[in-house]
Amino acid sequence: MVFLSFLRIIKFSFQDIYRNIWLSIVTITILILALFSINLLLAVRVISETAISAVKDKIDVSLYLKPDAADEEIMALKGQVSNLSQVKEVNYISKAQALEFFQEKNKDNPEILQALQELGKNPLTPSLVITPKSAEVANELIGELNKIESDLIESQNFSDNQLLLDKINSLTDKINEIGMIISLIFIFSTLLVVYNAVRVEIYTHREEIGIMRLVGASNSFVHMPFLLSSLIYTLIGTVAAVFIFYPFLSLLQPYLANFFAGYNINVISYFSSNFIKIFGLEFLAVALINALASWMAVRRYSKV
Amino acid sequence: MIKLLNISKIYHPDVAALKDVNLHIKPGEFISIVGQSGTGKTTMVKILTGEERASSGKVLVGGWDITNIGQREVPWLRRQIGVIFQDFKLLPKKNLRENVSFALEVCGNTPTKIGSIVPQVMKIVGLEDKQGRYPHEVSGGEQQRAAIARALVHRPKILLADEPTGNLDSINANEIIELLLRINRFGTTVVLVTHNREVVNKLKRRVITLDNGVIVSDQEVGKYIL
Numbered sequence: 462m463v464f465l466s467f468l469r470i471i472k473f474s475f476q477d478i479y480r481n482i483w484l485s486i487v488t489i490t491i492l493i494l495a496l497f498s499i500n501l502l503l504a505v506r507v508i509s510e511t512a513i514s515a516v517k518d519k520i521d522v523s524l525y526l527k528p529d530a531a532d533e534e535i536m537a538l539k540g541q542v543s544n545l546s547q548v549k550e551v552n553y554i555s556k557a558q559a560l561e562f563f564q565e566k567n568k569d570n571p572e573i574l575q576a577l578q579e580l581g582k583n584p585l586t587p588s589l590v591i592t593p594k595s596a597e598v599a600n601e602l603i604g605e606l607n608k609i610e611s612d613l614i615e616s617q618n619f620s621d622n623q624l625l626l627d628k629i630n631s632l633t634d635k636i637n638e639i640g641m642i643i644s645l646i647f648i649f650s651t652l653l654v655v656y657n658a659v660r661v662e663i664y665t666h667r668e669e670i671g672i673m674r675l676v677g678a679s680n681s682f683v684h685m686p687f688l689l690s691s692l693i694y695t696l697i698g699t700v701a702a703v704f705i706f707y708p709f710l711s712l713l714q715p716y717l718a719n720f721f722a723g724y725n726i727n728v729i730s731y732f733s734s735n736f737i738k739i740f741g742l743e744f745l746a747v748a749l750i751n752a753l754a755s756w757m758a759v760r761r762y763s764k765v
Numbered sequence: 766m767i768k769l770l771n772i773s774k775i776y777h778p779d780v781a782a783l784k785d786v787n788l789h790i791k792p793g794e795f796i797s798i799v800g801q802s803g804t805g806k807t808t809m810v811k812i813l814t815g816e817e818r819a820s821s822g823k824v825l826v827g828g829w830d831i832t833n834i835g836q837r838e839v840p841w842l843r844r845q846i847g848v849i850f851q852d853f854k855l856l857p858k859k860n861l862r863e864n865v866s867f868a869l870e871v872c873g874n875t876p877t878k879i880g881s882i883v884p885q886v887m888k889i890v891g892l893e894d895k896q897g898r899y900p901h902e903v904s905g906g907e908q909q910r911a912a913i914a915r916a917l918v919h920r921p922k923i924l925l926a927d928e929p930t931g932n933l934d935s936i937n938a939n940e941i942i943e944l945l946l947r948i949n950r951f952g953t954t955v956v957l958v959t960h961n962r963e964v965v966n967k968l969k970r971r972v973i974t975l976d977n978g979v980i981v982s983d984q985e986v987g988k989y990i991l
Contacts, residue, residue, distance in 0.1 A: 466873040672854055675814075677844035677919060678871035680836060
């Protein structure tokens, strides 16, 4: 009997959607827009996090040493620097390696290579490339390095990545804020649209609802088709959002790959590997919002 | 079967639809409640069907105290009381058989049970040949018969008829009253709410007269006295 009632509730629910087809289409469209904006926001987060981690990885400090420094002295200095609590790793670049890297870097610039050859000797100095444990301790590390008094150190180069990092962080925060506002507007619109859709459905069915109540249909039997309609809207909206969002990501991915050349950034694989988590949670959240809107509309307007 | 004990219904402090009404309707009775428009007849029907709550007093239906009936219990009450109205309340997009079946469908009955009950009630009301017709394809009297059939599907012990002949000509009205009498002979208590003098006088049954929310007359074999 329960199963039979459930089947009838499904039947009535589909009738509701079909009889108010335009309203149903508008409701689903708003849902898709809401989900699209949320997913877009998520994609922006993924991209910005990748960019930030790329910049963070690049933060390092170089200590340029005197060309005639003995290897033992350099190793002692390396050990001293490695012992600092802010240091993740220290790489020693010898004069020969520095020349090798320089030549590799300028392989497409014959004039520089020619000048180097004419010089007849290796003009580069050995160096220690120090990677901090995190971007946040980079400034602290520089302070510690400045305290080291060693005749070996010729000069220091602290790349100013922190500024870039701050700029990216601030840009990401702004994008997140705007995205959050857009998403909230869409979520609120969804709530209103679903509420209104159910209200109109109830108005369309007021005669039927009145007769249902008259002949002793249970309250749940009267209410359930409308709640189910909202769940069907959610399901169709979520599935449609997936089908629209993936082609959008496919269009976006080549541009991202090009822009972040050398970094592993793939938003499609991010969404694919977190598919259930992302779209499942979105379905549950929207279903909850829609069920709430339907429940409010049913309670208020189904007393025909 | 039905007991109203000191029932009052006050909508606004100065508007009382029913005032201290006491009424006892015995099982199997055929009773007419008469009175002019706005005397509280429909309010009484609404209280009996759980659509309204009495402001004070006690309402018993078949021993069940429905004075402060909860929303969840109302459907169970309505399965025990059949109700018909002046405007029939049939769904225009369903044929007569579907209209009657609908009452069983929404209460979770199986297709087998529906298939067994519906033809029986359609036969009782004399619509077995017109089951496939839509409400607009039959007369007002036939629409009211379909509404009666729908009210009977739950085999109610009480049938409330709120102005059932209000939209009918005298021939159809008499046929509907005859049908209600026949249903009453099967043992169903019938409460007829009407202001049709001719119908009431012809019935020669118990008549309750309401005036301004108060019972002014209760005659065992009564007449329309207002």
